[in-house]
Amino acid sequence: MSQSTGTPLRILVLVKHVPDVQFDRHLGGAELRLERKDSVLSELDEYALEAGLQLAESRGGAAAGNTVTALSMGPEAAANAVKKSLQMGATEGVHLCDDALAGSDAGATSLALAATVKHLGGFDVIVTGMSSTDAETSLVPAQLAERLGLAQLTQVAKVELDADSSTVRAVRETDHAALNLEAGLPVLLSVTDQANEPRYPNFKGIMAAKKKTITVLSLAEIGVDAARVGAAGSATEVLEATERPARTSGTIITDAGNAGIELVDYLAAAKLI
């Protein structure tokens, strides 16, 4: 795992700062935006970070010159997602932060992220999560690949990088089959929660993170016109939102020997059978 092989890799991991799924989440305000308090690093992006760290380690890690940059686009608090990524082991952080980005849909998000990637000089591997836990679209990875002209190996449960060539192999699970994929570097990967077991930041990682830098970028710095992003630049608009009434519990019975029959009685009464 740790001997140096091949040329060092420049790896970018995309991490999103999202409202914690363990709490109630709300849309609010005239533009029906998601309220972003109680936000955390999206748990599905921890798998992306782990995949990025493992790829770097397979080439000898930071000692051999491999870098893992964590990038998040979001409001000021999104710096916390970058910080946690540094604690887990990313070598440096980038935070794209600009008021004009608020309300960006997937298309506008991928536009801003693509411009950031170009500003940073490009990468050998870009890794994303399978979906953000707030927007839940899985659109951003494919859109980023399209905008950057990269081969996409997306929704993969397994990734392998040949030690001495630049070929990436991955397995994509679909409803009907497991597909074997192959592409040469540079590539864009999105990894599922089947891909690995994300590490926890340990004490050493937390201390080391304090010395790592987070570069904050504005739209002007990446050369994107504010009119092309945010709610105004997005090609979709939310017109209306209705909160679904919370489900409540119904009848609870304790099995006294014939609960299976009672279950069937219930289904019959509900005209399900």
Place this chain on the structure above:
Amino acid sequence: MTNILVYVPVPAASPSKSQRELLTLAARLGEVSVVLGTSPDAIADEEARAGLSAWGASGFYSADATNGLVAPDAALLAAAAKESGATLILLPNDIQGREVAARAGVKLDAGVITDAIDIDVDLVVSKSVLAGSYTVRVKATRGPALVTVKPNSVQLPAQEPAAVAAAPLRVLEPGESGAVATVTGSEARTASGRPELTEARFVVAGGRGVDGDFGPVEDLADALGAAIGASRAATDAGWIDHGAQVGQTGKTVSPQLYISAGISGAIQQKAGMQSSTYIVAVNKDPDAPVFEIADLGIVGDLATVLPQAAAEIRRRKG
């Protein structure tokens, strides 16, 4: 009249339920053409095209077959959109459909909307967000709108349509699609003979509580004609295929009836099943969170409750 495209990645001799739903929805809103996928499996013969034509396709677009992932289909779809002047493009809501929509959306500078459950005549899309806690109405402000539609969202006509001849096919030159990952091989999943999880009217799901034995879950599922689901604990343990996982990182289901057995009801599991019409939970632990959302909760051992219910259903059916 509105021109609408429907993306059919892999046509079959008779269109699948989700393909029939997309075609039915599209036909309600305008004039329908089908864009066929470019994978070598997707080469549509006359019979497959006739099947899709009977469900409303009045024309087809295709391109040369490739082994490329997503990008070639997105390029073809964008080319067909320009060619046809479509204002709406419907795709399946699975990962292939979403990603093809995503890339075509970039090429066309158009809005992409996932997880649709309905589309009205003004092309306003209804979908649920935040794991089902809100229903929103969304529209594309720049078109053509690319919309991925969830299965079970469209009421199919009571009668099968009459057979017709295959509508005409046009082969397009989609042009360069940039660097592309190649599909070098695939391993098909074995069909279970049970209903498709996301399309089923009934689902019986098992969790860690089945303790390695899905027998009681299968028994009740077969008595009901239900599909089988699972929690991530059960799929991670390898007791059942990952394709059965219901939840945040598995399938989202909204059947008429979801029977949850030996599943605690973690937030990630609820995310995939809480929009079911009826929820029945069987769990040994009276404090299991799943009881907070169950219409009928049974505190008991699934190993006895499920087989008893299965036998009773078979007895009543006679």
